[in-house]
Amino acid sequence: MATLLEDKYEARKAEVNERFEQLRANEEELNRIFAKIYHMEGEVPIKVEDKYVSVARIFDTVEEIPESYKGNKYVRTRRDEIVSLISYAVGCMFGRYSLDVDGLVLADQGAGVADYLAKMPDPEHVTFMPDADNVLPITDEEYFDDDIVGGFVKFVTVVYGEETLEANLRFIADSLGGSGSSREVIRQYFLKDFYKDHCQTYKKRPIYWQLDSGKKNGFKCLFYMHRYQPDLLARIRTDYVHEQQERYRAQIGFEEERLADAQKGDRVRIEKRIKKLNDQLSETVAFEERLHHLADQMIKIDLDDGVKVNYAKFDAVLAKIK
Incomplete structure (x- = not known):
């Protein structure tokens, strides 16, 4: 069934942000309890500042992040979420992850596609096969059959459906920023920024x-x-x-x-x-x-x-x- 990535993102943002507020409320309640136990009501702060809440909080853009959140290392943006999705997709292309099983799949030295298939519940019907030769070319135009942008587009199609493919690629491109068609923006991301983000992660x-x-x-x-x-x-x-x-x-x-x-x-x-x-x-x-x-x-x-x-x-x- 076709799915809009934007809807998935909004649902995740709502869930993450609700968790953020719940943790804040829990920490403030603990502060009240301990202040009462030690007879320090009115002497110690009860309110927990935004920058001290230690779970993720998602904003659509960097510009939307209030000053009160500066210094909170758990703050994320829509771009961060899309970058994480791209990283996971590349992991699936290499067989480190799979759409069919949880956790790491190929994580042993010298592992290959045969090892990947051996870990599948149904080797005859794998949802998304990893790249056969462990090489994903990145070029400024699509020259190779196993081009990384082509592989990523296939991943998005398999996961979210053919009907919503173009809308989903547009959402991804808008999240990354840049000019040109969706595929051009995604290609520029792989050429210029993917490896920097990967090394940072x-x-x-x-x-x-x-x-x-x-x-x-x-x-x-x-x-x-x-x-x-x-x-x-x-x-x-x-x-x-x-x-x-x-x-x-x-x-x-x-x-x-x-x-x-x-x-x-x-x-x-x-x-x-x-x-x-x-x-x-x-x-x-x-x-x-x-x-x-x-x-x-x-x-x-x-x-x-x-x-x-x-x-x-x-x-x-x-x-x-x-």
Whole structure:
């Protein structure tokens, strides 16, 4: 049955905010009781200030948060709720979570899709299958079949229904902020902000790692560290980076042919696109060389060593943690 994400959000906000007020009321009642027990009525404060209530409180926007809540680390916004939804969706894409069972699913080193299916109540009818090769490409246009935006759109469709898909994507995009179509805003979020939010959530110890060619967005992708295998970088290099380079070359050739016959008004736009594509191609060529060097080493990791130690082994190709 189709569901509007906006309705789900409003219901959650009402539930969370009611819990916030209930906890405040409980704490104030305890203050009254103890003040009476110790004969301190009128001498100690009974009222609990907004910033000291230690459960979540949701506001639609940052601008709506009153000054009295400043300093309360549990305050959240609609964007925070949508970012959490996106994070959960990515977890489902990697098989860390599942729509069919509660809790963690794939959380052991080297786990894969076969392990995921073994934990399903009905392996023949899985609601949402994780990505087969543990690689979710992030590019500024949809170049790959397993593109992360496409995967996220599929997740939203499976969870909330086909009928409400466009309305739900619009709600997500409006919550994130930005201009363009819903899918364009969501793509920009994955390109620019997802990894920053992920690192922040996991206190600079991310479990999804982002390969990043550089500022031109030539090529990015995520992989789940628990599903990492020593041949992963080699597969990314051949199956993704090489393919992306060929696409750039093909598009540059196509745009150069268009430029030859273009009217004056179109030439600037086409030349700008050719420059962008050339910059992205150059960036991916340099990135591929770094990736090749690491891929040949067939690097192994040990989850017991922790994120910091393992992440440093791939420093030349991974996004910087900020």
